[in-house]
Amino acid sequence: MASIAAYYAGKNVLITGATGFMGKVLVEKLLRSCPDVNAIYILVRPKAGMSMQERVDDMMKCKLFDRVREDHPDFHKKIIPVSSELTQPNLAISPKDVEMLTSCINIVFHCAATIRFDEPLKHALQLNVIATQQLLALARQMQTLEAFIHISTAYANCNRRHIDEVIYPPPVEPKKLIDSVEWMDEGIIRDITPRLIGDRPNTYTYTKALAEYLVQQENGKLNIAIIRPSIVGASWQEPFPGWIDNFNGPSGLFIAAGKGILRTMRATNDAVADLIPVDVVINLTLAAGWYTAVQRPKSVLVYNCTTGGINPFHWGEIEYLVISTFKRNPLEQAFRRPNANITSNYLINQYWIAVSHKAPALIYDFYLRLCGQKPRMMRIFNRLHKSMMLLEYFSSQSWEWNSDNMNMLMAQLSPEDKKTFNFDVRQLHWPEYIENYCIGTKKYVLNEDMSGLPAARQHLKKLRNIRYAFNTILLVFIWRIFIARSQMARNIWYFVVSLCYKFLSYFRASSTLRH
Structure with a gap:
């Protein structure tokens, strides 16, 4: 077979969700590696x-495109925006554009979706299914x-512990559900949502499962592949480490x-x-596009794009690496020194929320x-707690994903393509990746300059001294008010x-003698 870059040469590609996180990375990789x-x-x-063209121009100013901008200064000429609205009939694409x-x-990459876990069911259905x-x-x-x-997402079938690279029967016939919610009042839909989604945690995973089934129904009419990534994070290598x-x-x-929050x-x-x-x-997605177009598999191939079964990494390890990275490379104007406690116990977690989150927040607001x-x-803190509650389902349990198709596809690549479109997660070194990820949030999300690190470190030292002083005063206060009233307590106090x-x-004295 021709190389991946050779296959995409001369092709016209349609991408939905191109202004989103994954969509932007897909556009950049196509332009850079398939020039x-x-x-x-x-x-x-x-x-x-903001006009459509202004949105595209704004997207292309992003640092993500620096490498392709350097190699191909006229890259923007290959990007053709088409006005569309996913919530409108026929996607609101004009007859001329259709x-x-x-x-x-020649190839369609459908990346557009709502990724909000708490999206109302009707809206999630509109964006992810209809x-x-x-x-x-x-x-x-x-x-x-x-x-x-x-x-799609690896969590479309998260109600199962072992997930194969197959499309499972949908929880409900999608077309029947779509017809039903059209006439239902928003309040009724909200009331029946928990019963509809059943043992899935949210409307996101539920609607993604329905969308997979709809896609499968087109088998025989279209050459289709489904990519199921797990929790998508910052870049590993391209276009540079830690981009987010x-x-x-x-x-x-x-x-x-x-930030110490x-x-x-x-x-x-x-x-x-x-x-x-x-x-x-993105590398797997482009390789799957090439393989699907060239080999035309008879059935829909599903690719579980995960790390858990190949190169597992645990939440406890993440906590340690994130905290240690931010202590070495602190964020500017941190609220407190980075320090976090992971627990699976509900009561202990509630205690720490009260002591370490709510109490300091109330004092600071006062x-x-x-x-x-x-x-x-x-x-x-209320927003943070809401986000954590939505993630609890995924941070408190593990899944087993089959990745045979991912391994099969890797074996089909030439040595050159394996380098250019690398999706071999066995090579991923987690401590290095997490450090780059944390620094990436500092540089690209918060737009903090690395030259400000000395001042940020000094700020952390100041916070540490404040903490020590506060703890000392608190200890003395507790001792003097509540304990030192007894003679025995006073004796212990004077002894210490x-x-x-x-x-x-x-x-x-030892120091004086040495000098």
């Missing part, structure tokens, strides 16, 4: 106060289409831990944290009020103080 691709059509939703797309597109249904209808009209690649541009998933928790989290220390770098997902400023810390004095005198 002879003819054109990349991207569906873009016009925003208020005619253009159906006459020239939009997929309408895109498939458009794809069937494409005269030169060679492959349709659908991005959002607070989603673990990124927000890492930043909260680095997150002090406790409910998780199981030895549960597998199935992080997958975004560039691994201080802000005294200074005539608007209190904000309690609001930040005199012992400390003797130690200090001894070390001072």
Whole structure:
């Protein structure tokens, strides 16, 4: 077979969700590693106060495109925006654009989705299921289409412990559910949502499972593959280590831990944290597009893009590496020194939330009020607790994913393609990856300059001294008020103080003799 880059040469590619995290990385990788691709059509939703072209121009100014900008300064000419709205009938694509797309597109990468776990069911259905249904209808009209690649999630079937690379029967017939919610009141839908999603944790995983089934129904009409990434994180190698541009998933928790805001989290220390770098997902996606188009498999191939079964990493290890990285490379203006406690016990977690989260937030907000400023810390902690509650399901248990198709695809690649489109997670060194990830949140999400590290370290020292002083005053206060009323307590108190004095005198004398 021709190399991956040779296959994409001269091809016209359609990408949905191109302005999102994964979509941007896919566009960049195509332009950089497949420079002879003819054109990349991207569906873009016009925003208020921003034209479609302005949104694309803004996206291409991103640091992510620095490498491709250096190698191919005119790369933007290959990006063709198409006005679209996923919540509208027929995706709100104009007849003229439909005619253009159906006459020239060779490969479709469907990345668009809502990734919010607490999305109302009707909206999640619209974005993740109905939009997929309408895109498939458009794809069937494409005269030169060679492959349709659908991005799903490894957690679409998280109600199972062992997940094979197959499409499982849907929890409900998607078309029946779509017809039903059309006439239902929002309140009724909200009330029946828990019963509908059953043993799945949220509307995201539920609607992604429905979308997979819809995609499978097109087998025989289209050449289809499904990619199932687990928890997508910062880049591993490309275009540079640690690139990330959002607070989603673990990124927000890492930043909260680095700022000293997150002090406790409910998780199981030895549960597998199935992080997958975004560039691994994109490399696999492009390789799957090539293989699907060239080999035309008879059935829909599903690729579980995960690390847990191949190169497992645990939540307890993440906690240690994140805290140690942020102590060496602190974030600017941290609230407290980085320190976190992971526990699987509900009561212990609630205790630490009260002592380490809510109490300091109330004190700090009281201080802000005294200074005539608007209190904000309690609001930040409430948002953080909501995010942690949504993640608890995934941080407290492990899954087993079969990855035979991923291994099969890797074996099909030439040695050169294995380097250029590397998705071999056995090579991933977790301590290095997590360090780059944390530094990436500092540089690319918070836009902090690394030259500010000395000042940030000095700030951490100041926070440490404040903490020591506060703890000492608190200890003395407790002792004097509650304990020192008895003669025995006073004797112990004077004994401890005199012992400390003797130690200090001894070390001072030893130091004088040495000099």
